[in-house]
Amino acid sequence: MDAAPDKPAYDYLPLDRAEIEEQYERLRKRTIIRLLIIYILPLILLSAYFHFQFTLTLTESSKSHLKSIAESQRNTIDLFLQERVVNLNNLFARxxxxxxxxxxxxxxxxxxxxxxxxxxxxxxxxxxxxxxxxxxxxxxxxxxxxxxxxxxxxxxxxxxxxxxxxxxxxxxxxxxxxxxxxxxxxxxxxxxxxxxxxxxxFADFINTLEDTGEVFTFIVNQRGSYQVIPKQLEPLLALVNYLPETEPKVGAKEITLNKEHYLLAYSWLHEVKWCLVVLQPLKIAYASMYRTRFIIILLSFVFLLTIVAVVFFTTRRFIGHLKKTDIAKYNLQRQLFHAAKLASVGELAAGIAHEINNPLAIIGEEAGLLKDLLDPQFSSQEITPEEINKHLDIILNAVFRCRDITGKLLGFVRKDEIKLQLENINEVLEETIRMMQNEITLSNISIEVNFEENLPLILTNRNQLQQVFINLINNAIAAITPPGKISFSTRIKDNFISIAISDTGCGMTPEQMEKIFFPFYTTKQVGKGTGLGLSVSYGIIKGLGGRIEVSSEVGKGSTFEIFLPLKNKLS
CATH class of the missing domain: 3.30.450.20 (PAS domain)
Structure with a gap:
């Protein structure tokens, strides 16, 4: 039966604290961008819409106001001309x-x-x-x-x-x-x-109709000839001949005269084919609109800055709290990993002690022999320097062997920062097997190795992988009733390197397989297991970007297959 647990009871973090920092920095940036889009985009769209509507309304209002001035002045001039006609008719009648x-x-x-x-x-x-x-x-x-x-x-x-x-x-x-x-x-x-x-x-009369000095009035005939021009507009209008449209009879538009922008309203007279034109600079015609627009833009900008500040402050505080929690969790996880490692060392103690005992015995024997050779009472022959050096070399070799054994053990136990480097999986697994060789042999268990040659180097952590391999080997030893066999194999599968460790032990039931990666769950007897080995192994492999799959059958044994990516995203 195969099993690939989706998620154990414990949610493992990446193995590198820098990775946690990087993850939260990315999360902070993404959160800020998303919140700013959520809050600011609608604000910008609404502001743009209302600004457009507001500008359109005020523009039309200004045009309507100027048109009303033009119509009012037109009516007054029409009335003036009608009165002059009536004056003349009355005089003529008498x-x-x-x-x-x-x-x-x-x-x-x-x-x-x-x-x-x-x-x-x-x-x-x-x-x-x-x-x-x-x-x-x-x-x-x-x-x-x-x-x-x-x-x-x-x-x-x-x-x-x-x-x-x-x-x-x-x-x-x-x-x-x-x-x-x-x-x-x-x-x-x-x-x-x-x-x-x-x-x-007549022009003086028209000038009296202008409600302010900022509105200028002139009259043109249907051919575009100016009939009445205020003095202040004479230099301007001398450069441009403007003829308003004959339809509609009343209108307003924006025009440019001599590089200056104006709002213009016109109205054709009834009594004569003249058009009265009212002219006002845009900066005056739209003064209220510009003022209100500035206030709206200023308030929108202040509101925008407030939103940005709130988003930045809230996100920083929230993400900071999450990061602090995860860093504390990361530290606890490292302690858990180290505790599991020490537990593995305890299980290795017998084998390591036996391995160290052999070179120590050699050292003792050689030292005793040298002592006897140097004692005149026991030595009938004169000892040569070459003979002494020969025995000293044997002692040194035994010392170096002890140093290698303790060095590997210390390297395994050492609590270093997690660093990734290119490793040969076959070499890492071979070194671990050699470390466990004595314990496996003493347990009357044989070893079968089937490594695929020329595996590519992958970016991983040697020390962490050895901890996983030791955990799996210890579990295999505990599951086997001697005699038995543990098989090791490596191969490339899809975009992963597969490491399979199989045993001929008692196997597991489906119920047991569902729980094996839970912390503190163990099938061993009380006092013989911490329940952390597989849980920690799962966390390590997940932190390295890989996964663990399990297949087991009661009475026949179990296989743990580790998949490590050829191209590690953690790089």
């Missing part, structure tokens, strides 16, 4: 064309107009042929001029509306102005009354 309209009457009429709005410059009366019949204003030379080919006159006479408002132009006076003209038919004749508006005063 004129009596049954008598000639003199310049004096025109002057009185102009004064009444200026009382309504100081933006009026002059006033003129035209017949349907476009001849300037009467005039009042600063440009007297305009009287009797022919306006029949002027754009505003043609548009008024040919259009369906009874009034017309022109773009700003120079005309005969060669000065910028725009015309508000109304037509009327009286006594079968069409007459036109025209007033001109001063664009500077």
């Amino acid at each position: 004129m009596n064309f049954s008598t000639p309209i003199t310049d004096e009457i025109m002057g009185q009429s102009l004064e009444r107009l200026k009382q309504n709005s100081p933006t009026f410059v002059d006033l003129g009366l035209f017949n349907e042929q476009g001849i300037h019949l009467a005039y009042s204003g600063p440009f007297a030379f305009l009287k009797n001029q022919d306006y029949s080919k002027e754009n505003w006159f043609i548009a008024l006479m040919q259009g369906n509306q009874n009034h017309f408002i022109s773009d700003i132009y120079l005309g005969f006076r060669k000065k910028p102005h725009f015309t508000i003209a109304v037509k009327r038919e009286d006594l079968g004749k069409k007459m036109v009354l025209r007033a001109t508006v001063d664009p500077i005063k």
